[in-house]
Amino acid sequence: MSLRGFYLLPHPPIAIPEVGKGEEEKISATGGSFHVIGEEIAKKAPDTIILVTPHGVMFQDAIAISYENEIYGDLKNFRVPNVKMKLKINKELTTKIYEIAYSEGIPVIMATNSLLNKYDQSVTLDHGAMVPLYFINKHYSNYKFVHITYAALSDIDLYKFGIAIRRAVEELNENAVLIASGDLSHRLKEEGPYGYNPYGEKFDKEFLDNLAKGDVKTVLSIDKETVCEAGECGRRSTVTLLGALEGKKFNGDLLSYEGTFGVGYGIMKFNVLSEDEPKLGELEELRKSQYERKNKQSDPYVRLARESLTTYLTTRRKLREIPEYVPNEMKNMQRGVFVSLKKHGDLRGCIGTIFPATDNVAKEIIRNAVEAGINDPRFYEVEEEELLDIDFSVDVLTEPEVATREDLNPKEYGVIVRCMGKTGLLLPDLEGVNTVEEQLSIALEKGNIDQEDEYTIQRFQVIRHKES
Numbered sequence: 001m002s003l004r005g006f007y008l009l010p011h012p013p014i015a016i017p018e019v020g021k022g023e024e025e026k027i028s029a030t031g032g033s034f035h036v037i038g039e040e041i042a043k044k045a046p047d048t049i050i051l052v053t054p055h056g057v058m059f060q061d062a063i064a065i066s067y068e069n070e071i072y073g074d075l076k077n078f079r080v081p082n083v084k085m086k087l088k089i090n091k092e093l094t095t096k097i098y099e100i101a102y103s104e105g106i107p108v109i110m111a112t113n114s115l116l117n118k119y120d121q122s123v124t125l126d127h128g129a130m131v132p133l134y135f136i137n138k139h140y141s142n143y144k145f146v147h148i149t150y151a152a153l154s155d156i157d158l159y160k161f162g163i164a165i166r167r168a169v170e171e172l173n174e175n176a177v178l179i180a181s182g183d184l185s186h187r188l189k190e191e192g193p194y195g196y197n198p199y200g201e202k203f204d205k206e207f208l209d210n211l212a213k214g215d216v217k218t219v220l221s222i223d224k225e226t227v228c229e230a231g232e233c234g235r236r237s238t239v240t241l242l243g244a245l246e247g248k249k250f251n252g253d254l255l256s257y258e259g260t261f262g263v264g265y266g267i268m269k270f271n272v273l274s275e276d277e278p279k280l281g282e283l284e285e286l287r288k289s290q291y292e293r294k295n296k297q298s299d300p301y302v303r304l305a306r307e308s309l310t311t312y313l314t315t316r317r318k319l320r321e322i323p324e325y326v327p328n329e330m331k332n333m334q335r336g337v338f339v340s341l342k343k344h345g346d347l348r349g350c351i352g353t354i355f356p357a358t359d360n361v362a363k364e365i366i367r368n369a370v371e372a373g374i375n376d377p378r379f380y381e382v383e384e385e386e387l388l389d390i391d392f393s394v395d396v397l398t399e400p401e402v403a404t405r406e407d408l409n410p411k412e413y414g415v416i417v418r419c420m421g422k423t424g425l426l427l428p429d430l431e432g433v434n435t436v437e438e439q440l441s442i443a444l445e446k447g448n449i450d451q452e453d454e455y456t457i458q459r460f461q462v463i464r465h466k467e468s
Contacts, residue, residue, distance in 0.1 A: 002170050004044050005177035006241055006270035007037055008211070008234065008252075011055070011131035012183065012263065018080045026260045033255035033267040034135035040269070041177055042140035048090045048176040049136070049143050050165060052240050053128035054233040055181075056149030057121045062107040063161055065094050066123045066147035073125020085130060085137065090144035093176070096168035097146065106161050107153060123147075128181045128233075146176075150236045152344045154389045155220050156287055158236055159280065162243020180241040182234020184208075184264030192262015194231050195434065203230035204257070204264040207238075211252040211268060216242050216279050217286065224391065228345040228431070232264070241270070249276035291388045294467055300326050301394040301465035304362060305339050306387075308369040313384040318370060322362050330362040336397035337364040338427060338462075339372045341382065343390050349376040354397065354416060354425060365394055395427055395462040403459040410439040414462060417443045419455035424448075428462060 014020045015031050024031055041049070057064060066089060074084035094110075101108040109115070113122050125133075129147060150158060169176050184207065185200030186193050203226050210218045220239065227235060255267045295310075297303040304326060311319045322331065338352025351371035358364050369392070373382040382390065400416055408415060414428040417440065424447020426439055433439050441451065449455055 003166055003176055003178050003244055004046060005041060006245060006250075006272075007177065007179045008238055008241065008266060008268040008270075009034070009037065009132040009179055009181055010183045010234070010265040010267065011053075011128045011181050012261070012265055013075060013078045013127055013131055014261065015265075016075070016080075016083060016131060016134055018083050019075060019078045027258045027265060029256040030258050030265045030267060031135075034132070035138065036255055037267065037269065038136045038139035041136055044177060045140065046143055046175050046177045048093055048146060048174055049133070049179065050093075050146040050148065050169075050176055051129050051132070051179040051181055052148045052150055052237040053126055053181045054150060054237060055126040055128035056147065057111060057116055057119070057124070058149050059109065059151055061151060061153075062109045063101070063151050063153065064109055064111040064149040065098055067091065067094055067098075067110040067112050068123045071123055071125050071145065071147055073130050075127065075130060078127070083130075083134070085125060085133065087125070087133075087145040090146055090174075093144075093168060093172055093174055094146050096172055097165055100167050101161055101164040104160055104164060106157050106164065107151065108161070111149070132179055132181055148240075150240060152236075152346050154287070154344070155239050156284060158239040159220075159243035159246070159283060162240040163246050163280070165240070166244040166246070178241055178244050180234065180237035182232070182237040184232050184234055184266050185230040185259075186233075186263045187229070187231045188259040188264060189262035194432070196262075197229050197231070199226050199229035200231065200264070202226055203232060204259070204266070207235070208252075208254055208257065208266055208268065211238070211270075212254055214250045214252065214273075216245075217282065220283060221286070224345060234266075245270065245272070246280060247276060247278045249273045287388065294391075297467055299465050299468070300330060301365060301396070302392045302467045304330075304365050305369040305392045305394050306467075308366040309341075309373040309382070309392075310387055312370045313373065313382065313387065319366050322366075326362050330365075331360050333361050334359070335361050335364065337361060337368055338395040338397070339365060339368040340393045340395070341372050341390050342393070343386060348386070348390055349373055349379050349382060351376055352395065352397075354400065354423075361396060391467050393467070394465040396465070398461045400458040400460040403457050405436055405440070405457065407459055408436045408439065408457070410434065410436060412461065413459040415439055415443050416458040416460065417447055417449060417455045418458075419447070419449045419453045422447045422449050429464075
């Protein structure tokens with residue numbers, strides 16, 4: 001036996017009548033498609049349902065596979081504690097998936113209650129799992145369960161983990177289906193949870209269109225700005241599902257797509273058409289070529305930042321000479337500089353100087369790139385192998401000027417707050433910071449300044465350099 005079904009399913013609690021209380025009728029196509037999938041799974045009668053969710057207990061650096069005899073959950077966080085379920089975990093299959101993934105060098109852990117208790121957590125069914133299962137259970141409930149929470153790993157690791165899932169199913173001769181749980185963009189409307197961003201619609205269309213074509217390479221090549229700005233939670237689940245389809249030619253059948261509440265809900269089933277050439281090698285080559293391209297950036301600011309941190313991580317020595325590609329403007333100008341690192345769209349380190357601490361911008365970048373990689377107290381030290389997946393940006397600050405609240409605009413100006421020797425700074429145009437109040441609140445918190453204290457405000461602008 002092998003995996004007999006592959007599905008991309010969203011997880012809007014409002015689709016459940018007990019939660020929606022009539023509002024679910026506004027996404028009736030989603031509800032109808034859920035039932036279609038439930039009926040199809042009932043016909044397949046799998047012994048096990050494997051589900052990858054974004055909303056279980058998540059570790060930053062390892063995929064978590066729940067490992068207890070049973071897993072329980074309810075929707076009390078959505079004011080309906082009576083909607084609950086308890087499922088028996090397929091421990092044999094869970095163990096086999098873990099063993100294969102671990103042997104392939106994929107970061108993975110067995111999430112037990114004894115482990116999670118250390119973090120005041122427990123093995124629990126999250127709404128990312130419960131919402132799809134609520135509808136499936138209306139049609140079929142005679143199954144064991146494998147509960148997986150993805151991590152912010154590289155696409156290659158997630159894809160290889162999908163391969164491991166399929167191998168485990170085949171080696172144990174299991175009859176199983178695989179569900180990738182995930183919503184698409186959360187930024188389709190101003191009244192949505194994260195406001196409107198045009199990249200939201202762009203991401204959803206490209207993502208679903210290419211899944212429908214079975215074009216794995218293009219799905220994984222959607223530019224990072226689009227992915228980050230879309231604010232989605234289903235891409236990584238889907239990459240794992242695509243890995244489980246390695247060596248298969250397939251297409252996707254989109255049953256429905258709705259964005260009524262500002263979040264994209266897409267329901268798609270995948271149809272295996274025939275055998276196909278494996279894609280993993282090609283995807284790994286694509287990743288390497290992207291990294292090589294980053295190392296040869298035309299923008300000298302981000303190129304220097306990457307070279308500085310790379311040199312330190314590979315030699316444990318700081319870059320001593322300014323490279324020849326650095327222009328005179330970087331050697332002759334003094335400015336405060338912030339270097340930011342992002343891994344898979346998530347912040348991985350950011351260190352900077354409000355005022356210059358070295359002779360010029362070039363030396364400022366060399367210094368702060370290393371500091372961002374190894375001395376940001378919010379993160380553990382960056383490791384050399386992570387450089388493949390890290391994107392660099394460099395913000396060169398203008399001279400700060402005294403300002404009032406009325407002078408601020410979080411999209412255009414950064415802010416510096418000061419009080420009794422304490423300082424808090426926030427860069428401009430940051431994701432999720434849309435109002436002056438939000439900007440000041442975060443800056444005050446960073447400076448450990450109470451909002452009731454008397455503090456001064458300065459504003460500044462930045463020239464932002466990003467890797468293309």
